[in-house]
Amino acid sequence: MRTWTYGHRADEGEVAALADIQVVPAPPVPWRPGAGTGVHLEPSLTMSEQTTARPPRKQRATLREVAQLANVHTSTVSRALSVKTRSMVNPNTVERVMAAAAYLGYRPNAIARGLRTSRSHSIGVLVPDLLNPVVPPIVQGLEARLVEAGYLVLLGNADHSPAREQALADAMQIQQVEGLIAFTATEDDQALDSLIEAGVPVVLVNRTVPDGSISAAVPDDHMCASLAVEHLVGLGHTSIAHVAGPQATSTGFRRREGFEAAIQEAGLPRSLELIVPADRYTEEEGARCCRELLSSGIPFTAIVAANDMLAVGCYDALAESGQACPDDISVVGCNDMPFTDRFDPPLTTVNIAHRDLGSAAAELLLELIHDPELPPRQIIVTPALVVRGSTAPPRRSRRRW
Amino acid sequence: MRTWTYGHRADEGEVAALADIQVVPAPPVPWRPGAGTGVHLEPSLTMSEQTTARPPRKQRATLREVAQLANVHTSTVSRALSVKTRSMVNPNTVERVMAAAAYLGYRPNAIARGLRTSRSHSIGVLVPDLLNPVVPPIVQGLEARLVEAGYLVLLGNADHSPAREQALADAMQIQQVEGLIAFTATEDDQALDSLIEAGVPVVLVNRTVPDGSISAAVPDDHMCASLAVEHLVGLGHTSIAHVAGPQATSTGFRRREGFEAAIQEAGLPRSLELIVPADRYTEEEGARCCRELLSSGIPFTAIVAANDMLAVGCYDALAESGQACPDDISVVGCNDMPFTDRFDPPLTTVNIAHRDLGSAAAELLLELIHDPELPPRQIIVTPALVVRGSTAPPRRSRRRW
DNA sequence: CAGTGGTGCGCAAACGTTTGCAGTGGAAAG
DNA sequence: CTTTCCACTGCAAACGTTTGCGCACCACTG
Secondary structure, three states: OOOOOOOOOHHHOHHHHOOOOOOOOOOOOOOOOOOOOOOOOOOOOOOOOOOOOOOOOOOOOOHHHHHHHHOOOHHHHHHHHOOOOHHHOOHHHHHHHHHHHHHHOOOOOHHHHHHHHOOOOEEEEEEOOOOOOOHHHHHHHHHHHHHHOOOEEEEEEOOOOHHHHHHHHHHHHHOOOOEEEEOOOOOOOOOOHHHHHOOOOEEEEOOOOOOOOOOEEEEOHHHHHHHHHHHHHHHOOOOEEEEEOOOOOHHHHHHHHHHHHHHHHOOOOOOHHHEEEOOOOOHHHHHHHHHHHHHOOOOOOEEEEOOHHHHHHHHHHHHHOOOOOOOOOEEEOOEOOOOHHHEOOOOEEEEOOHHHHHHHHHHHHHHHHHOOOOOOOEEEEOOEEEOOOOOOOOHHHHHHO | OOOOOOOOOHHHOHHHHOOOOOOOOOOOOOOOOOOOOOOOOOOOOOOOOOOOOOOOOOOOOOHHHHHHHHOOOHHHHHHHHOOOOHHHOOHHHHHHHHHHHHHHOOOOOHHHHHHHHOOOOEEEEEEOOOOOOOHHHHHHHHHHHHHHOOOEEEEEEOOOOHHHHHHHHHHHHHOOOOEEEEOOOOOOOOOOHHHHHOOOOEEEEOOOOOOOOOOEEEEOHHHHHHHHHHHHHHHOOOOEEEEEOOOOOHHHHHHHHHHHHHHHHOOOOOOHHHEEEOOOOOHHHHHHHHHHHHHOOOOOOEEEEOOHHHHHHHHHHHHHOOOOOOOOOEEEOOEOOOOHHHEOOOOEEEEOOHHHHHHHHHHHHHHHHHOOOOOOOEEEEOOEEEOOOOOOOOHHHHHHO
């Protein structure tokens, strides 16, 4: 269907642009069109003669080669090619330089440039687990904003291993990232310390540190939980359980706080037995916690799970014990992962604009790079309840209707 | 809960290791323990005096500073710190250098190193859409293998835009990636041309180019489709439709081929009207194609979708038209995305080890980096059928039981 | 016609490494 | 005691850019 053109691409129109260059036959130019006489720049697409004509060899063209071809100094080429300094050089020369650069297929070497300018144009992004469904949309949001700002994203997947996280953070520091965005796994995370100490701007996304010393973009976790509780209270539930997230994470901690506050707000009795924290955000843990709730003997008609993963774990435990959802027990998740609308039953959950979370974090980082002295700041994105099929009025209250 | 230690970390044990360094009071050392007299290296954790003692300032320590402190030449430091050249230098000196490096918190500058060695230690990964559920596991597989090999991953999300893809590919080339792994969106993809032309090793993952000129790791698409067909035939279906993928993608094209071959193999009549290709791998397209099939009037009892996304689109169209799945029409997907087991009904699909796909692609790239002259090679991973609730014997055949 | 100002460009240093080469010293060999 | 060799380390160049500085030239102005 198509063939890769390894040689010179005829459709680039660069050769024509070079036509009006007056090439002085500089001796050590590796490239000699008419043996130093004219400017006869036939593309010469013959593959056979590999050592003559046809400029773009494997070796990348350097600034010096462009300079030689355009008959100027490298500094002039540099200035002509950079849009900020272009005004310093004669438009005529600019044109000549650009033509030569195009002809040679010149690409700046970001490594060399970075060494001189001490900028790497790259941002490290450290995620605990790429397979967690909330991660990709956040990364997407990040990446879009960062690319827009001229950065490239160095992605590291820590895979829940502190050692790997540390190694990645170190490697990124060595790679001279200009900033780092981390979904730090745990609260007491050594990995970021050395970066922060070294003055690398760091922001967190989706989670924070307790002392708020690092800028972060987070969902309004408090509200996530209270939205769920208010929804259930509105349906008539009066005994609501909470499968909480790991209390060492800011999401788990704050959503539990939000849950308790909303319960109190609704005038419902506070019963600590109905709150059971998971050790991790997994289905298994969700199921375990739900089983614990069921076997506690304390009656309840609804569960607020700190997370969709935990919520589907609840689905499993409920099915095991013969309880129907939502007929016997309602379940609310949090995150609105993809395809939760296709679950059986479709999961009522709290949507978080993860993409916005990502771009907000990127924005914070860009600010911080611009002015490293900026005090830490939090961006809080407000969630929204999504009512689907996993919640219904409790039996008792329905019977009254 | 915890406090960030911005100053010197007392628990690093580096200061102690430095105890036996004999520091000659070199004049321009920014750091002077006892004003040139002794080696009295008290950590001196007083935050108040910010301008004295306490080595690790904001500025990253450089090789020269380590050399000065250890009283050797930079070249010796370089050799002592690199594990390959360490044998060249006196063990005593090595120890002294390492202590000095640790004391100053020295980190090599990968940019400077890269300029010298013309290695960037980074690999570009170009994805069409991070939100596509098959992408994260592939990236995870890639990343794990590449990090293991000492590389960092530069992730670019093209977001289905050829322009963006081109821009990202260019930026990565400028960043001097040592190789590129692409989930190329379309067959005639200009974006990779310039990289390949420049001699950057490139491999594809999940998709290929028709002429096989680029190494790739792909699923056995042919088998994906035939597994689905064989399963349905085994259930007794004799009239099977195919919602094909975009025919410009190798997955779409090959799965259709596999479908047709399997139909023929089973001795079923070939009817082109029962094959309708989608324009994109989306739910909407799946629904559209399914509607087209339903309105064609040609009877069928099962659908093989080229993709789970298309399959859930079929769910929608079937529900619209009042057809039950699997009672009226069975549906088989492909990819075994996460949570397909929780769909209603749980989706019978073909599992592809996407993680392995990723690590295989990484392996191919590493080979190619090692020996750029290697001929292109394909790694094909075999899929496996996962039977769930969306397939059942056709009514006709069930009635016979 | 001297003075002034501005434009355009070259020169060279610098960024932080790595590495071929050469030099030093000491030990082993003659 | 001289020679040879080896182990160790310093010297300096190079990687490809960017950028402050200064020079040359030209066009004004007075």
